[in-house]
Amino acid sequence: MSVFYDENANTFTLNTDNSTYQILIGRYGILLHLYYGEKTAGDLSYLMTYNVRGFSLNPYETGREFSLDTMPFEYPHYGNGDYRHASFNMKNADGVYGCDLRYKSHRITKGKYAIPKLPAVYAGENEAETLEIVLADEAAGAEVTLKYATLDKLDVITKAVSVKNIADKEITVTKAYSGALDVMYGDYDAVYLPGRSTGERHVKRVPVSPGSFSFGSVRGNSSHQYNPFMILADREATEDKGSCIGMALLYSGNFKCEVEYDQYRKTRVSMGVNGELFEYALKPGEVFDTPELAYIYSGEGLTVLSQRAHKLIRGHICRGAYRDAMRPVLVNSWEATYFDFNGEKLVKLAKDAAELGIETLVLDDGWFGNRTGDATGLGDWYVNEEKMGEPLSATVKKINSLGMKFGLWIEPEMVSEDSDLYRTHPDWAFTIPGRKPKMGRNQLVLDFSRKEVVDCVFDQIAAVMDAANVEYIKMDMNRCLMDIYSAAETRQNAGATMYKHVLGVYDFLERLLGRYPNLLFESCNGGGGRFDAGILYYSPQIWCSDNTDAIERIKIQHGTSFCYPSSTMGAHVTVSPNHQIGRSTPLKTRAAVAMSGTFGYELDPGKLPDAEKEQVKQQIKDYKKYWSLIHRGLYFRLTNPNENPDFAAWEFASEDKKEALLNFVTLDAWCNPPVFYVKVKGLDPDAAYYIEGKEKTYTGSALMNAGIPAPYMKGEYQTWQIHIIQK
Numbered sequence: 001m002s003v004f005y006d007e008n009a010n011t012f013t014l015n016t017d018n019s020t021y022q023i024l025i026g027r028y029g030i031l032l033h034l035y036y037g038e039k040t041a042g043d044l045s046y047l048m049t050y051n052v053r054g055f056s057l058n059p060y061e062t063g064r065e066f067s068l069d070t071m072p073f074e075y076p077h078y079g080n081g082d083y084r085h086a087s088f089n090m091k092n093a094d095g096v097y098g099c100d101l102r103y104k105s106h107r108i109t110k111g112k113y114a115i116p117k118l119p120a121v122y123a124g125e126n127e128a129e130t131l132e133i134v135l136a137d138e139a140a141g142a143e144v145t146l147k148y149a150t151l152d153k154l155d156v157i158t159k160a161v162s163v164k165n166i167a168d169k170e171i172t173v174t175k176a177y178s179g180a181l182d183v184m185y186g187d188y189d190a191v192y193l194p195g196r197s198t199g200e201r202h203v204k205r206v207p208v209s210p211g212s213f214s215f216g217s218v219r220g221n222s223s224h225q226y227n228p229f230m231i232l233a234d235r236e237a238t239e240d241k242g243s244c245i246g247m248a249l250l251y252s253g254n255f256k257c258e259v260e261y262d263q264y265r266k267t268r269v270s271m272g273v274n275g276e277l278f279e280y281a282l283k284p285g286e287v288f289d290t291p292e293l294a295y296i297y298s299g300e301g302l303t304v305l306s307q308r309a310h311k312l313i314r315g316h317i318c319r320g321a322y323r324d325a326m327r328p329v330l331v332n333s334w335e336a337t338y339f340d341f342n343g344e345k346l347v348k349l350a351k352d353a354a355e356l357g358i359e360t361l362v363l364d365d366g367w368f369g370n371r372t373g374d375a376t377g378l379g380d381w382y383v384n385e386e387k388m389g390e391p392l393s394a395t396v397k398k399i400n401s402l403g404m405k406f407g408l409w410i411e412p413e414m415v416s417e418d419s420d421l422y423r424t425h426p427d428w429a430f431t432i433p434g435r436k437p438k439m440g441r442n443q444l445v446l447d448f449s450r451k452e453v454v455d456c457v458f459d460q461i462a463a464v465m466d467a468a469n470v471e472y473i474k475m476d477m478n479r480c481l482m483d484i485y486s487a488a489e490t491r492q493n494a495g496a497t498m499y500k501h502v503l504g505v506y507d508f509l510e511r512l513l514g515r516y517p518n519l520l521f522e523s524c525n526g527g528g529g530r531f532d533a534g535i536l537y538y539s540p541q542i543w544c545s546d547n548t549d550a551i552e553r554i555k556i557q558h559g560t561s562f563c564y565p566s567s568t569m570g571a572h573v574t575v576s577p578n579h580q581i582g583r584s585t586p587l588k589t590r591a592a593v594a595m596s597g598t599f600g601y602e603l604d605p606g607k608l609p610d611a612e613k614e615q616v617k618q619q620i621k622d623y624k625k626y627w628s629l630i631h632r633g634l635y636f637r638l639t640n641p642n643e644n645p646d647f648a649a650w651e652f653a654s655e656d657k658k659e660a661l662l663n664f665v666t667l668d669a670w671c672n673p674p675v676f677y678v679k680v681k682g683l684d685p686d687a688a689y690y691i692e693g694k695e696k697t698y699t700g701s702a703l704m705n706a707g708i709p710a711p712y713m714k715g716e717y718q719t720w721q722i723h724i725i726q727k
């Protein structure tokens with residue numbers, strides 16, 4: 001049993017293999033947080049201290065020693081006497097804010113709860129246990145259920161919240177985070193993944209200090225700028241030691257993470273749907289569900305934390321036919337042709353690619369409606385046969401006859417003003433009546449909170465897919481939301497509409513997967529603007545960034561790896577000099593970096609010199625050889641490429657320690673340089689290892705403790721990739 005209630009101590013304990021989480025039903029039913037950390041036995045309620053504090057409020061029922069703004073709360077909410085940031089707030093029909101939620105009941109069940117219309121971690125009946133704690137404030141009219149599930153083997157605890165209106169009038173939820181974590185004492189750092197378009201998820205570590213620190217998005221997507229993931233790490237924690245707690249939000253819309261360090265040196269971290277631009281009205285009996293927040297614990301440093309997050313995402317969030325399967329090596333048409341293609345050109349591209357061993361051609365933007373550039377055609381999801389020169393099915397048949405699969409790009413949430421869809425249904429796009437909307441990439445966003453809009457786009461795209469053998473979809477999103485006004489009859493406000501838009505996107509995705517269960521699905525948001533654990537419930541891979549420069553990608557993939565596994569990172573080899581930044585890098589380096597994700601090419605293979613064609617053939621063979629290691633193995637960050645100017649190194653090791661793939665890339669060019677040594681990780685210290693193709697043997701302990709010298713390689717951005725095998 002991993003979840004239990006101790007009725008003498010009034011505590012709930014949630015255990016995983018290596019962690020313990022404990023909650024106290026305090027006096028007067030006030031739900032308090034006792035502990036989350038290394039696995040610990042016993043009643044921890046002795047940790048709770050009660051002091052008289054000036055300028056603190058006290059519950060009506062008690063004396064001055066129950067100082068509410070100093071207590072660790074399990075679900076802090078406005079109105080409970082706490083002045084730190086709240087996870088929950090509401091107003092009643094008279095516009096009165098706040099509530100005072102007290103314990104009402106609880107339930108412990110086998111298996112893992114699901115969340116209606118939202119992505120959630122899934123687990124078998126015997127892999128998880130669920131605890132639901134019901135809190136209520138009858139006077140305010142709110143019943144709040146805190147849901148928890150334990151996945152013991154992964155050291156994961158999930159949280160989600162549902163809010164029910166138990167009043168006889170409407171109430172409005174104005175903030176409802178998925179979870180909060182109050183820590184009674186200690187010095188912590190916040191590790192998070194800020195970035196920008198074409199520079200996503202560059203890891204950053206900052207000390208948690210007095211005051212508040214927050215990051216999030218009001219853009220309607222989770223965003224390039226901030227990722228809905230953070231780690232609360234012991235100040236002393238490193239890659240290899242120390243305790244740390246990861247928090248991944250399974251949500252692809254507006255979110256916020258707030259970190260606060262208070263006057264008594266307590267830390268609070270909470271995350272959920274952003275309270276800014278958010279109001280959700282509930283009629284009597286209606287329920288609002290928050291997205292899920294997954295907590296991942298490691299007492300052994302950041303590397304183990306990431307490895308556990310990777311297992312969670314790979315095995316309990318990602319779904320579909322390709323969850324565990326090797327993804328075909330693809331060529332994507334975008335950087336090969338941009339908008340300039342027709343059926344004949346695509347078949348030629350496929351033929352040249354097939355000769356090198358590439359298995360899928362993905363036709364990117366430009367195949368539909370009047371899509372002559374980025375200003376037209378979005379919303380008209382029918383094949384532009386005039387441009388293609390033939391029906392799509394004819395092109396696909398020719399591509400299939402080369403032994404290649406075919407994939408298609410879509411951007412369902414978007415509409416161009418110059419499109420039949422917009423001309424017919426101008427009110428389907430987010431615009432405010434009487435005002436000119438803001439444009440992004442010359443396009444508007446469709447209101448996916450409206451079912452008829454999702455229906456129309458889905459039906460159009462399904463018709464194209466039904467007519468041709470489409471085995472892969474890349475779903476893009478190339479602008480953020482603004483000018484939110486829903487012309488839906490319900491007249492939802494902006495916040496509710498943005499939340500419902502995300503539910504509409506999830507509905508679209510669920511329908512797509514239901515109708516095409518064998519589809520390989522990649523999501524994209526102008527690169528990695530929606531790289532979150534929510535979207536991974538629908539697509540097992542995400543285009544990591546529109547920046548395909550190998551050296552920039554090392555940093556992006558390094559940051560991404562803190563939460564997300566390599567199997568989710570769309571990564572392609574593109575031409576040199578790189579189209580985005582103009583840097584030249586060797587083909588070997590571009591391949592080694594792209595191989596650390598879902599491998600593909602985004603160039604015209606017919607234009608490669610013969611020697612490079614031979615290299616590509618070998619790279620594809622190598623990728624297949626290493627696939628299991630890369631996609632199922634343990635990932636080790638051996639350097640921080642943001643801090644080490646000399647070289648970057650990362651590694652994949654099999655869990656049984658039988659083999660490892662070491663990747664080493666120089667970040668500069670040298671004459672007469674120092675020798676760079678790399679310490680390998682994840683080997684058996686007592687076993688003997690050799691490097692494939694070489695005679696010499698090493699002990700695992702030597703490779704891990706003393707390291708191995710990298711060879712001198714002349715020129716910039718050189719790669720040394722070695723396969724280390726146990727004898």
Ligand code: DGJ
Nearest residue numbers: 334364365524526527546
């Ligand atoms: C942005 C994506 O990230 C690119 O890969 C490409 O699909 C373009 N959109 C197409 O418009």
